[in-house]
Amino acid sequence: MAEDLRDKLGAQHLPLRDQVLAALRTAIINGDYPPGERLTEDRLAEDFGVSRNPVREALRVAEAEGFVVILPRRGAVVASPSSGTIADMFAVRERLEALAARLAAERATAADVAALRALLEQGREATEQQDLRRVAELNTALHLRILRISGNPWLSSIAKALYLHVQWVFRLGAAERAPHSWSEHIQLVDAIESGDGERAEQAALSHLDAASAAAYENAEGGYGAH
Amino acid sequence: MAEDLRDKLGAQHLPLRDQVLAALRTAIINGDYPPGERLTEDRLAEDFGVSRNPVREALRVAEAEGFVVILPRRGAVVASPSSGTIADMFAVRERLEALAARLAAERATAADVAALRALLEQGREATEQQDLRRVAELNTALHLRILRISGNPWLSSIAKALYLHVQWVFRLGAAERAPHSWSEHIQLVDAIESGDGERAEQAALSHLDAASAAAYENAEGGYGAH
DNA sequence: AAATTGTTCTTCGTATACACTTCGGCTGGA
DNA sequence: TCCAGCCGAAGTGTATACGAAGAACAATTT
Numbered sequence: 001m002a003e004d005l006r007d008k009l010g011a012q013h014l015p016l017r018d019q020v021l022a023a024l025r026t027a028i029i030n031g032d033y034p035p036g037e038r039l040t041e042d043r044l045a046e047d048f049g050v051s052r053n054p055v056r057e058a059l060r061v062a063e064a065e066g067f068v069v070i071l072p073r074r075g076a077v078v079a080s081p082s083s084g085t086i087a088d089m090f091a092v093r094e095r096l097e098a099l100a101a102r103l104a105a106e107r108a109t110a111a112d113v114a115a116l117r118a119l120l121e122q123g124r125e126a127t128e129q130q131d132l133r134r135v136a137e138l139n140t141a142l143h144l145r146i147l148r149i150s151g152n153p154w155l156s157s158i159a160k161a162l163y164l165h166v167q168w169v170f171r172l173g174a175a176e177r178a179p180h181s182w183s184e185h186i187q188l189v190d191a192i193e194s195g196d197g198e199r200a201e202q203a204a205l206s207h208l209d210a211a212s213a214a215a216y217e218n219a220e221g222g223y224g225a226h
Numbered sequence: 227m228a229e230d231l232r233d234k235l236g237a238q239h240l241p242l243r244d245q246v247l248a249a250l251r252t253a254i255i256n257g258d259y260p261p262g263e264r265l266t267e268d269r270l271a272e273d274f275g276v277s278r279n280p281v282r283e284a285l286r287v288a289e290a291e292g293f294v295v296i297l298p299r300r301g302a303v304v305a306s307p308s309s310g311t312i313a314d315m316f317a318v319r320e321r322l323e324a325l326a327a328r329l330a331a332e333r334a335t336a337a338d339v340a341a342l343r344a345l346l347e348q349g350r351e352a353t354e355q356q357d358l359r360r361v362a363e364l365n366t367a368l369h370l371r372i373l374r375i376s377g378n379p380w381l382s383s384i385a386k387a388l389y390l391h392v393q394w395v396f397r398l399g400a401a402e403r404a405p406h407s408w409s410e411h412i413q414l415v416d417a418i419e420s421g422d423g424e425r426a427e428q429a430a431l432s433h434l435d436a437a438s439a440a441a442y443e444n445a446e447g448g449y450g451a452h
Numbered sequence: 453a454a455a456t457t458g459t460t461c462t463t464c465g466t467a468t469a470c471a472c473t474t475c476g477g478c479t480g481g482a
Numbered sequence: 483t484c485c486a487g488c489c490g491a492a493g494t495g496t497a498t499a500c501g502a503a504g505a506a507c508a509a510t511t512t
Contacts, residue, residue, distance in 0.1 A: 013298045013504085015464065017286065040493065051466050053279070056494095057286045060243065064290045072239045073473050073494055088378040091329075095321040103317075152314040158384055239473090241495065266462065277497045282464095299463055299504045 020048050021058035028067050028078055029168040035080035039068060065161060067168075081169045089162055089169075090212040094205060096159040097143070101188060101204035102197035103150035112149045116189045119145065123182055135182075140167065142185060146192070170215070184210060242276050247284035249274060254293050254304055255394040261306035265294060291387060293394075307395045315388055315395075316438040320431060322385040323369070327414060327430035328423040329376035338375045342415045345371065349408055361408075366393065368411060372418070396441070410436060 024044070027033050044055045059076050062068045068076045104112070119142045126134040143163055147156040184207040191200035250270070253259050270281045285302050288294045294302045330338075345368045352360040369389055373382040410433040417426035 013464090015298055017464090042493075053282075053465065053467095056279075057283055060283045060287050061290045064287050072241055074475095075494065085379065088380050091325065091378060092322070092380050092384065095325050096318070099317065099321050152317060153311065154314050154318050154388065158318065162380070239495085243495085268462080279496060279498095300506095301463060 015054070016050050017054040017057040017061075020044070020050060020054050021061055023048060024058055024062055025065075025067060025164070028062075029164065029171060031171055033078045035078050037078045039076040039078065041075070066165065081165065086166075086169055086215060087212075089166055090208065090215065093159065093162050093166065094208045094212070096155060096162065097146075097208060098201045098204045100147050100150040100152070100155055100159060101192065101200040103152060103155070104146050105192045105195055105197045105200035107151050108149050108192050108195070112145075113189070113193045116142065116145060116149075116192065120182075120186060120189055123185065127182055136167075139181070139185075142189075146188075149192075166215075181207065181211060181214075242280040243283040243287075246270070246274050246276060246280050247287055250284055250288055251291075251293060251390070254288075255390065255397060257397055259304045261304050263304045265302040265304065267301070292391065307391065312392075312395055312441060313438075315392055316434065316441065319385065319388050319392065320434045320438070322381060322388065323372075323434060324427045324430045326373050326376040326378070326381055326385060327418065327426040329378060329381070330372050331418045331421055331423045331426035333377050334375050334418050334421070338371075339415070339419045342368065342371060342375075342418065346408075346412060346415055349411070353408055362393075365407070365411075368415075372414075375418075392441075407433065407437060407440075 024033075033039065039059070041052045041055050041059070044059075045052050048055065059068060059070065063070045063076070067079055069079050070076045108116075119138055123135060123138040123142070126138060140163065144160060147159050150156060184203070188200065188203040188207055191203040194200075250259075259265065265285070267278045267281050267285070270285070271278045274281065285294060285296065289296045289302070293305055295305050296302045334342075345364055349361060349364040349368070352364060366389065370386060373385050376382060410429070414426065414429040414433055417429040420426075
């Protein structure tokens with residue numbers, strides 16, 4: 001939100017709490033801490049080699065972000081995304097990323113488009129090489145890039161958080177459908193390049209519809225158990 | 227997200243950090259801590275009569291919510307919403323509350339509608355009595371209620387956060403336009419009651435357009451300061 | 453005047469202590 | 483056997499103290 005300031009003055013210090021938070025997030029997303037897993041402060045402190053304070057602060061933020069649930073006097077457990085909330089997440093993402101696509105189309109510079117095209121190209125290569133992990137990464141990079149191009153920090157940060165959660169759910173339960181979605185990405189970038197906001201928005205919508213449908217196909221059962 | 231659990235087992239303990247966070251939020255929204263104000267941990271700890279630990283945890287969450295900016299090694303300051311981000315906030319709210327209105331229309335029970343109507347009625351009374359503060363409260367209550375009725379927890383919590391920020395900006399810079407917006411609310415609730423999602427969505431959109439226009443009229447100058 | 457140094461304030465992280473809850477197991481009685 | 487209730491262990495919630503390091507600012511020196 002005020003990254004300019006943070007960059008200028010601030011520091012490259014990266015407080016421990018932030019490192020812990022980042023590590024915690026990725027550990028949860030990767031399934032190292034599976035849903036329902038109890039996260040005691042001492043245990044996390046030991047896992048990350050820090051004292052309880054940074055852990056506690058990271059936990060509060062992780063709670064605000066929806067990665068953990070904190071029961072007063074009972075501690076934190078990894079949240080359990082239910083299939084219900086998956087649909088909810090997609091419903092919100094649909095609106096948000098559609099808006100992002102429109103704004104991106106209206107604001108994208110030539111350099112922005114070039115960057116998107118580069119990601120597209122890398123994605124094509126990775127797809128050919130069956131490197132699913134890399135495909136997924138590029139997938140994420142593309143979406144986040146579009147969000148950034150939209151130029152709306154709120155939109156960007158909110159949609160990013162949602163995107164992370166969706167990723168989390170995917171890793172847990174199902175295979176990645178990434179290859180299949182790549183042609184939709186091309187359409188989306190084409191629309192953004194054209195500068196036609198309406199068209200870009202439609203492209204984003206149909207992309208998300210397809211993604212959400214795929215998610216549901218793969219998601220039958222699997223999440224409810226914590 | 228798992229409020230059922232929290233209610234059942236949990237506690238009515240309300241940890242200090244949560245109380246501090248709530249107090250901090252409202253203090254910032256009310257302008258008691260104006261934008262740019264420096265918030266040292268000791269000072270907050272003293273203000274709220276607690277030790278530094280709960281304050282620190284509350285600060286981290288407040289940062290995640292965008293109410294404060296934390297400069298590493300330099301401490302926290304109250305964030306400064308710029309007029310640029312106001313437009314951004316409205317752009318996102320528009321999409322989100324439109325979706326909420328649609329979902330609410332599709333899911334609202336008779337009891338839900340009754341609750342909305344009650345708020346509407348109270349709002350009318352408060353408007354007649356020129357009780358602007360109460361009008362604003364009811365305004366908020368109405369919007370939050372609609373979000374709740376939507377039944378989408380993500381949507382609800384995200385839009386709620388945005389709503390709080392908008393309120394904050396309003397309190398700081400400008401008078402409330404609440405009375406003027408009340409007729410739009412009636413339209414919105416009518417649409418929700420009708421069960422017509424499309425119509426409800428349109429009502430929400432035009433309401434937010436009007437609100438955003440009003441915001442911009444009042445917002446000329448005032449926020450840019452540091 | 454510019455650069456350097458020193459002082460002070462504050463954050464950041466650690467460590468410790470302790471009250472209070474919750475939980476699981478144990479014991480004893482029906 | 484089954485259940486009630488007690489007890490102790492574990493873990494959170496909060497307070498406090500302390501040391502290290504950074505930032506801001508004033509004082510001093512060049």
